[in-house]
Amino acid sequence: MKITQVASLYNIEIDSIxxxxxxxxxxxVLINKKYIIKRVASEMSINEVLFNTMRERGVLQNIVLNKYGRMFTYFDSCFWMVYIYHEGELFDHHNSNHMMKSMYFLKRIVNMTPNVGEIKFHDNFYVSEWYVDSKKMFLKTLELINRYYGSIENDYIEKLKMLIGYTSFSSEEFDRLQKTISHGEYQNTNILFSQDSIDIIDWDSLSIRPRIFDISTYLIYLCRKKRGSFKLDNIKIKMLLDYFELTDIEYKNLINMVFVNLVPREDKIEIFSVYSRGKLEWYLKWTVEFMEEVIYTLNKEDL
Structure with missing residues (x-):
């Protein structure tokens, strides 16, 4: 079994799976109720220097190194990672303490950005590509939907066109935005609380992105009135934006980042298509409805 062979490269003997x-x-896969073994996209290995930075600075404490002292293991034409399994209380939208701790931790992450020079990191959200040529990326998105789902209703395409109309991408703007380490999916299901500690999981989207990207992710998912709702809490939004002291250019690009955060993307489309056509249909509908609500709220409110 492939998992058994991968586990052996970490000197883990399997008792339960x-x-x-x-x-x-x-x-x-959860091994021995202690280790998470997961296959990851090969592109993630390009970002190993970022993982090492987070590990050295005590943020990523649950990564297990293989017997060669590396965090990525190449086996059977696949890349694998192993984490120590953590349990905890999920982010509670009604808990102000959770909000303050998670904002503080996000600020801590972005302040750890190493000097990486001209290294080009993998970004599964393709933020820079949207800024360089949003028309090309939009057409690519429609092609991906057509490839994995099939013909999509014209109303759906028109709604996407309407939503991208709220954006203003340009490579010059992208160059001016401050770049930092980015978790990529800083949302409620990836934040665990236990007693006085906070643990961030699922670092598969770790990269270098504009600072405003993770702030916009926080706004989308953690400033909701409750989990499962599209409705945002304006008081939470203002608290978040004040806490991070956004620059004028970051305010200007907030809707751009919301769009890139939520527009259907290749890795998610592929994963949901593996589950079922119905799951993929749900994902496509969910992303657009959520995006519409967030963009509408940001346009309506004086933030």
């Missing part, structure tokens, strides 16, 4: 996500292409 539990499938966590059931995704055939990118399985996540």
């Amino acid at each position: 539990k499938i966590v996500n059931g995704n055939v292409s990118y399985p996540i």
Whole structure:
């Protein structure tokens, strides 16, 4: 069994196995109720210097190194990672203490950005590509939907066109934005609380992006009135934006980042298509409806 052989490269003897996500292409497996073994996209290995930075500075404490002292393991034409399994209380939208701790931790992350020179890191959100040529990226998105889902309703395409109309991408703007370490998916399901500690999980989207990207992710997911709702809490939004003291150019690009955060992207489309056509249909509908609500709120309110 492939998982057994991967575990052996970490000197882990398997006593019990539990499938966590059931995704055939990118399985996540709980071993011995202690270790998470997961297959990751090969592009993630390009970002190893960022993972090392976070590990050295005490943020990523649950990564397990293989017997060669590396965090990425190449086996059977796939890349793998192993984490120590953590349990905890999920982010509670009604808990002000959770909000303050998670904002503080996000600020801590972005302030750890190393000097990486001209290294080009993998970004599964393709933020820079949207700024360089948003028309090309938009057409690519429609092609991906057509490839994995099939013909999509014209109303859906028109709504996407309407939403991208609220954006203003340009490479010059991108160059002016401050770049920092970015978790990529800083949302409620990836934040765990236990007693006085906070633990951030699922670092698969770690990269270098504009600082405003993770702030916009926080706004989208953690400034909601409650989990499962599209409705945002304006008081939370203002608290977040004040806490991070956004620059004028960051304010200007906030809607751009919301769009890039939520527009259907290749890795998610592929994963949901593996589950079922119905799951993919839900994802496509969910992203556009959520994006519409967030952009509408940001346009309506004086933030």
